Amino acid sequence: MFQDLSKAIGIIFTLLLMIVLVIFGTAFYVSTQSQTTAPIQEVAVVSKPAVELTDVQKQGKELFNTNCASCHKRYKKATGPALHGVTERRDKEWLYKWIKNSSALIASGDPTAVKLYNEWNQSNMNAFPQLSNEQIDAILAYVEIPK
Ligand code: HEC
Known part of the structure; x- marks a missing residue:
């Protein structure tokens, strides 16, 4: 039990x-x-979501790649200076004149242009008289996209 x-x-x-x-x-x-x-x-x-470019930035990217990318990078020095931040260093009107014809601006004795030209060992940038102010604005909008 x-x-x-x-x-x-x-x-x-x-x-x-x-x-x-x-x-x-x-x-x-x-x-x-x-x-x-x-x-x-x-x-x-x-x-991370893909960064969408605006229409103006897209237009600027194309113009930059065909006309400027052989000498310029956005965030690094190349044959010419890095262009990101250039709108903070320079005045808009100055940029239009420079990009349309930098040698004319240098020849006019513009102190900023002369100094820059000498700093870059007097290398010549192409003239782009065919670009409108709007197209230049588009290029600048593209280069100023934050890294
Ligand atoms: C053949 C090479 C070349 C090409 C193409 C070129 N650049 Fe330049 N760029 C230079 C050089 C070199 C300088 C430095 C100044 C100098 O020596 O003339 C310069 C300077 C500049 C500056 C002044 C930068 C600063 O710090 O103030 C701007 C803005 C500029 N370029 C924009 C452009 C744009 C926009 C294009 C295309 C539409 C372009 N460049 C195409 C060579 C070039």
């Missing part, structure tokens, strides 16, 4: 232990699953 009772208690304890193990096992499995899937979801959300 007494032996039967302790046997029954032993069986009940074993069953309880198994139930507890199954519950913890399941809980552990679920927690590892959610840990591995969470970072993947974050990566998908964080992905």
Whole structure:
């Protein structure tokens, strides 16, 4: 009688232990699953949206690539200075004159133009008399896009 009772208690304890193990096992499995899937979801959300150019900036990009890119880069020196930030260094009217015909501006004795020309070892920039002020504005809008 007494032996039967302790046997029954032993069986009940074993069953309880198994139930507890199954519950913890399941809980552990679920927690590892959610840990591995969470970072993947974050990566998908964080992905950077592509920068959309405005129509003017697109026009400026084309003009820049066909006329200026052989000597200028936007963010680095090349044959000529980096053009990003040029609208802060120079006045708009000065930029129109310079880009349309830099040698004429230098020849006129404009101090900024003469200084710049000498700083760049008197290398010559092409003249672009065919560009309108609007087209020059578009080029400048493109070069001033933040890096
Ligand atoms: C053949 C090479 C060449 C081409 C093409 C060229 N540039 Fe230049 N650019 C230069 C050089 C070199 C200078 C530095 C001044 C100098 O030596 O004349 C310069 C200077 C400038 C400056 C003055 C920068 C400052 O710091 O003030 C501007 C603005 C400029 N260029 C814009 C343009 C634009 C816009 C185009 C295209 C429409 C263009 N350049 C095409 C060579 C070039």
